[in-house]
Amino acid sequence: MEEGNFQNGGGLGVKVMTDEQMEMLRKQIAVYATICEQLVEMHKDLSAQQEFAGMRLGNPYCDPLLSSAVHKIGSRQRWTPKPAQLQILEQIFEQCNATPGRQKIKDITRELAQHGQISETNVYNWFQNRRARSKRKQSAVVPNNGESEMETENESFKEKKTRPEDSQPDENTTPMADQMYFNNPDIGFDQLVGKMESPGEL
Amino acid sequence: MEEGNFQNGGGLGVKVMTDEQMEMLRKQIAVYATICEQLVEMHKDLSAQQEFAGMRLGNPYCDPLLSSAVHKIGSRQRWTPKPAQLQILEQIFEQCNATPGRQKIKDITRELAQHGQISETNVYNWFQNRRARSKRKQSAVVPNNGESEMETENESFKEKKTRPEDSQPDENTTPMADQMYFNNPDIGFDQLVGKMESPGEL
DNA sequence: AAGGTATGAATGAACG
DNA sequence: CGTTCATTCATACCTT
Numbered sequence: 001m002e003e004g005n006f007q008n009g010g011g012l013g014v015k016v017m018t019d020e021q022m023e024m025l026r027k028q029i030a031v032y033a034t035i036c037e038q039l040v041e042m043h044k045d046l047s048a049q050q051e052f053a054g055m056r057l058g059n060p061y062c063d064p065l066l067s068s069a070v071h072k073i074g075s076r077q078r079w080t081p082k083p084a085q086l087q088i089l090e091q092i093f094e095q096c097n098a099t100p101g102r103q104k105i106k107d108i109t110r111e112l113a114q115h116g117q118i119s120e121t122n123v124y125n126w127f128q129n130r131r132a133r134s135k136r137k138q139s140a141v142v143p144n145n146g147e148s149e150m151e152t153e154n155e156s157f158k159e160k161k162t163r164p165e166d167s168q169p170d171e172n173t174t175p176m177a178d179q180m181y182f183n184n185p186d187i188g189f190d191q192l193v194g195k196m197e198s199p200g201e202l
Numbered sequence: 203m204e205e206g207n208f209q210n211g212g213g214l215g216v217k218v219m220t221d222e223q224m225e226m227l228r229k230q231i232a233v234y235a236t237i238c239e240q241l242v243e244m245h246k247d248l249s250a251q252q253e254f255a256g257m258r259l260g261n262p263y264c265d266p267l268l269s270s271a272v273h274k275i276g277s278r279q280r281w282t283p284k285p286a287q288l289q290i291l292e293q294i295f296e297q298c299n300a301t302p303g304r305q306k307i308k309d310i311t312r313e314l315a316q317h318g319q320i321s322e323t324n325v326y327n328w329f330q331n332r333r334a335r336s337k338r339k340q341s342a343v344v345p346n347n348g349e350s351e352m353e354t355e356n357e358s359f360k361e362k363k364t365r366p367e368d369s370q371p372d373e374n375t376t377p378m379a380d381q382m383y384f385n386n387p388d389i390g391f392d393q394l395v396g397k398m399e400s401p402g403e404l
Numbered sequence: 405a406a407g408g409t410a411t412g413a414a415t416g417a418a419c420g
Numbered sequence: 421c422g423t424t425c426a427t428t429c430a431t432a433c434c435t436t
Contacts, residue, residue, distance in 0.1 A: 019339045024292075025227070031285065032234030078412050078431060099424070125413060132426070133411085280416055280427070301421090327417060334422065335415090 079122045084115040089123075093130055100127060281324045286317040291325075295332055302329060 017025075081089065092100070092108060100108065100123075109120045283291065294302075294310060302310065302325075311322045 020336065025231075029227075029230065029234065032231070032237070036234065036237055080412080080432070122412080126411095128424080129412065131424095135425090282416085282428095324416080328415095330421075331416065337422085 079118065081118075081122075081126070082116045085112045085118065088112060088115075089126055089130075093127065097131065097134075099131065281320065283320075283324075283328065284318050287314045287320065290314060290317075291328055291332075295329065299333065299336075301333070 088111065089108075096104075105120050105123050105127075109118060109123050112118045112123065290313065291310075298306075307322050307325050307329075311320055311325050314320045314325065
């Protein structure tokens with residue numbers, strides 16, 4: 001981007017980037033994807049209107065392709081533990097309900113790597129989630145001795161300690177109602193969308 | 203030996219991509235950038251038109267799926283930085299990785315308050331978290347030899363796992379200009395993002 | 405095919 | 421400051 005702070009892989013077939021750069025890239029693309037989805041929605045509606053007026057029939061593009069192209073990159077693929085890995089994880093979890101230390105994580109990761117691709121982050125997340133889940137189940141049962149664990153919105157009565165200075169009611173309700181003021185489809189949007197249908201051959 | 207000072211399972215510090223993947227990414231971004239440029243143009247054009255005609259009649263596509271997101275109000279108690287705020291925070295973080303002083307925090311808070319409700323505590327926490335996260339990512343730089351283990355994972359079983367990335371069976375197109383693979387698209391990026399204040403569900 | 409559920413991942417906030 | 425908790429989001433998988 002601005003300056004050459006990337007460590008180029010010596011001009012070979014690979015480039016190296018840090019996780020942060022990766023993450024930044026991913027977010028940027030995600031934003032673009034969102035924008036484009038909205039654009040496509042607008043365009044579809046607009047086209048429908050035109051069609052209604054007898055102007056034009058059929059859409060020259062299809063969004064499925066767009067979506068696929070977008071999600072190819074804009075989405076994050078998530079790790080799915082293999083049965084063998086899961087078994088090992090469960091075993092370890094029984095022994096030590098506490099969160100394994102960094103060192104332990106590394107060890108476990110190496111162990112699980114025998115059965116499939118995995119990273120330390122995956123292991124870490126797994127234990128965190130596992131723990132949280134266990135805790136939640138308990139709190140759902142405890143409230144009353146009766147087995148009223150049916151779907152009640154009320155579950156954990158925790159002391160929600162809120163910072164006095166941080167008393168911010170939900171102001172984040174940013175209405176994006178007035179953000180769609182571009183309803184002019186006359187620009188060559190079709191071409192743009194068409195381009196996206198073949199990202200490999202652009 | 204390396205297990206002595208590795209911070210934590212923060213995943214790999216670097217990712218390696220092939221030229222084809224890189225190229226695909228570059229194209230994708232280029233397309234997005236183009237589309238967004240067009241979006242901005244459209245917006246300008248449309249605004250001018252509306253101003254001329256003064257016709258503010260109900261847009262049929264004024265509420266596709268975006269305004270439908272206006273629900274779930276008053277349910278968020280935790281601060282959620284808006285994209286615009288995030289952008290600013292990231293910028294500041296790059297300049298000064300050190301902990302911002304008390305005064306600096308106040309300043310940043312005031313700045314961010316322009317884009318939404320925020321408190322100094324939020325800013326403080328954000329920087330703390332950001333820093334911690336960065337540190338975690340510095341470990342596990344070189345697992346062993348081939349880092350391409352993220353792609354070569356093969357499951358002989360009938361794994362239903364959909365492989366989101368397809369790589370090599372492609373013709374090596376491009377001795378392309380490898381100068382900027384991800385340039386921060388400044389084309390009204392902030393503005394665009396600003397319009398998409400809440401990409402989530404709200 | 406659509407909707408629900410389980411669960412991996414992200415992150416703001418709290419704790420020591 | 422580093423680690424952990426709690427909540428939420430996104431997605432894979434399952435059910436009808």
